[in-house]
Amino acid sequence: LxxxxxxxxxxxxxxxxxxxxxxxxxxxxxxxxxxxxxxxxxxxxxxxxxxxxxxxxxxxxxxxxxxxxxxxxxxxxxxxxxxxxxxxxxxxxxxxxxxxxxxxxxxxxxxxxxxxxxxxxxxxxxxxxxxxxxxxxxxxxxxxxxxxxxxxxxxxxxxxxxxxxxxxxxxxxxxxxxxxxxxxxxxxxxxxxxxxxxxxxxxxxxxxxxxxxxxxxxxxxxxxxxxxxxxxxxxxxxxxxxxxxxxxxxxxxxxxxxxxxxxIDTDAWNPATDNFIKVQYSANDMQGKAENKAAIRRQLGLSSADDQRPMVGCITRLVPQKGVHLIKQAIYRSLEMGGQFVLLGSSPVPHIQMEFEGIANQFQSHDHVRLILKYDESLSHSIFAASDMFIIPSIFEPCGLTQMIAMRYGSVPIARKTGGLNDSVFDVDDEAIPRKIRNGFTFITPDEQGINSALERAFNLYKNNKESWKQLVQKDMNMDFSWDxxxxxxxxxxxxxxxxxxxxxxxx
Ligand code: ADP
Missing domain, CATH: 3.40.50.2000 (Glycogen Phosphorylase B;)
Structure with missing residues (x-):
């Protein structure tokens, strides 16, 4: 030995x-x-x-x-x-x-x-x-x-x-x-x-x-x-x-x-060196992020008519822990508010997988919603890079990684305040939290109103205050989620x- x-x-x-x-x-x-x-x-x-x-x-x-x-x-x-x-x-x-x-x-x-x-x-x-x-x-x-x-x-x-x-x-x-x-x-x-x-x-x-x-x-x-x-x-x-x-x-x-x-592994998850994504980018050079959004719209057949339309991403195992009913709600609400929604997920639970297959079919050739129901590492990188916002409405979440990865790729997290999400996502409007660590939108009650209110605040900022949004994105990209x-x-x-x-x- x-x-x-x-x-x-x-x-x-x-x-x-x-x-x-x-x-x-x-x-x-x-x-x-x-x-x-x-x-x-x-x-x-x-x-x-x-x-x-x-x-x-x-x-x-x-x-x-x-x-x-x-x-x-x-x-x-x-x-x-x-x-x-x-x-x-x-x-x-x-x-x-x-x-x-x-x-x-x-x-x-x-x-x-x-x-x-x-x-x-x-x-x-x-x-x-x-x-x-x-x-x-x-x-x-x-x-x-x-x-x-x-x-x-x-x-x-x-x-x-x-x-x-x-x-x-x-x-x-x-x-x-x-x-x-x-x-x-x-x-x-x-x-x-x-x-x-x-x-x-x-x-x-x-x-x-x-x-x-x-x-x-x-x-x-x-x-x-x-x-x-x-x-x-x-x-x-x-x-x-x-x-x-x-x-x-x-x-x-x-x-x-x-x-x-x-x-998170900040070498594997780095938009400046990521080979899975179309164009590499960083907090100081955001042009690439827009190009990744355009690329995924083409790849998934979503409308490119308005490049200002916010894209909401979600990448998850579809299990009750992850708040599947809130994910569904977020799809419909994002669409109503003029957003696009991309979900990458798969479920080990047959009735959940079937339900999402139904929704995927409903939106099969829709201009603004796409559900991809499989595990796909490469596509996950492209979605992190393309999306403007990212939802994680978990019922419980021991730690959660996607909120940290999303931030590193400049996608602002919208998360339920539970477990590790509560320790890494801090609401931009929460006066009790130091301004310099406020990085996303959170909600507490796991119901439609809860997720809607957080989504609405995110859409508002995105649409009505471009400069603040840009600063938020850059701040998120610079946060330290390394193992150090x-x-x-x-x-x-x-x-x-x-x-x-x-x-x-x-x-x-
Ligand atoms: P959990 O371990 O409970 O599934 P985490 O947020 O801790 O949740 O980690 C999930 C990891 O798996 C992330 O890296 C996420 O990008 C990845 N992931 C989840 N679903 C998919 C999918 N369908 N395709 C690709 N990657 C996925």
Whole structure:
């Protein structure tokens, strides 16, 4: 096994189910890469452990090779061999674990959504710790993410610290409390955890069912640091309404729980260098933005008769969380007010997908509305670049990235004040907020009136005060949504946790 090179900074190992761009489903993958790259730049040694899925985008991995030795790990009363691969993704060293288990856990053609996900990821969590132990790693921080690798926290303290992998503090980040991975308590034994000991109200027992265990709850209880992806969401999940059953656990452990807003990858999302868009542009040279708007109108067959007509964009998964009824409302209201509307989205929920297909057909050859119901990375860049405004009317939103990307491309966000949107979009008319950070239009009540009023204010400014609008667009483009400040907050949490542990150790 390869050993870690010496580093004067911290040694941080992420154990995760996703990493952008090679194994990405959602924001979690972006965080692992964005946070990892930024901390690496600051001089820390950052390594990642991932499952070796068959569906990884292998062309994004440099120098992928299998190690000579295998790692043996425990599951369901037996030992299984794991082949270990190493490679580099976006400059970060990554270990890929390929289990030689008859169930072919990561040969399923997809990342999640298998009937045995609980087994797949509890297996992976244990194998990852086994790898660190056998490789003689001495990390300062082991950082796990979401329910899939939440098992790492109890496994570490119950099994691996006693075996000698005991240099680390455990940090757990929950990217969305909607997904907790609860399962029948008996399933926990497969990875070697003691189901009887852990199925207790103060440990892993699900707060709504006595015979179920909840991996996210386990990670909250057993980690030294618990984070989520924005300060407002961290507050919301501590309420009965927003906590999805975990508010009491989070309140009990509130001293170790914080919300840190995610950043965006400002290299990938940069209108001055973006190769997906027709004409590159920047805050100081906005001509290109108008050309991108003209280009997408041609591409989508929208009317080009009036180039002053504002274009509203929306790029999203079409799921209830994203406020689908408000998105529909925004389409009609934008049209009534003389705007154009472009939606790029797809839905895993069949009735929502069907409903939007109906709307897409209704507007099939309309001059001012186009719905494109698929996932399309390239088109998403063109829409960010072309649109004047961007709607994000989420019902809840742990962090949200599109509001930050939209601003970087000079598209003014119109957002519901919830979760990470509340921490990144500030209403231009809100006197309580310093003028220099006011950057968009917000509303609170998730109904027609709410979204209408925000849209109307945006249209008003756009149409009646061109100079103010231009200044707003330029201000948005210059806002800093890079990972720098968020990564510094993680760095501080890591460091404080380590010094607390060292102080405690020196007093015994
Ligand atoms: P979530 O992770 O809940 O889906 P985020 O706002 O955190 O929401 O991240 C969504 C990311 O996925 C953004 O980068 C957005 O541009 C992208 N995205 C969403 N839907 C599509 C789509 N249909 N085509 C292309 N990109 C999309």
């Amino acid at each position: 390869t050993s870690s090179q010496a580093s004067s900074g911290l040694h941080v190992i992420h154990i995760a189910a996703e990493m952008a761009p090679v194994a990405k489903v959602g924001g979690l993958g972006d965080v692992v890469t964005g946070l990892g790259k930024t901390l690496q730049k600051k001089g820390h040694l950052v390594e990642i452990v991932l499952p070796k899925y068959d569906c990884i985008q292998y062309d994004g991995i440099r120098d992928l090779r299998a190690l000579d030795v295998t790692v043996e790990s425990y599951f369901d009363g037996k030992l299984f061999q794991n082949k270990i691969w190493v490679g580099t993704v976006e400059g970060l060293p990554v270990y890929f674990i390929e289990p030689h288990h008859p169930n072919k856990f990561f040969w399923r053609g997809q990342y999640y959504g298998e009937h045995d996900d609980f087994k797949r990821f509890s297996y992976f969590s244990r194998a990852a710790l086994e790898l660190l132990l056998q490789a003689g790693k001495k990390p300062d921080i082991i950082h796990c993410h979401d329910w899939q690798t939440a098992f790492v926290a109890p496994l570490y303290w119950d099994l691996y610290a006693p075996k000698g992998l005991n240099s680390a503090r455990i940090c757990f980040t929950c990217h969305n409390f909607e997904y907790q991975g609860a399962a029948s308590a008996s399933e926990l034994a497969s990875c070697g955890l003691d189901a009887e000991q852990l199925n207790r109200p103060d440990r892993m027992q699900d707060n709504t069912s006595q015979d179920r265990v909840n991996p996210v709850k386990g990670a909250i209880v057993f980690s030294n640091i618990v984070t989520t992806v924005s300060p407002t969401y961290a507050q919301e999940v501590r309420t009965a309404e927003g906590g999805k059953g975990l508010h009491s656990t989070l309140n009990f452990h509130s001293r170790k729980f914080v919300g840190i807003l995610n950043g 400040s968020s990564a510094s907050q993680y760095e501080e949490l890591y460091t404080k946790s380590l010094s607390r542990a060292r102080a405690a150790a020196s007093t015994v």
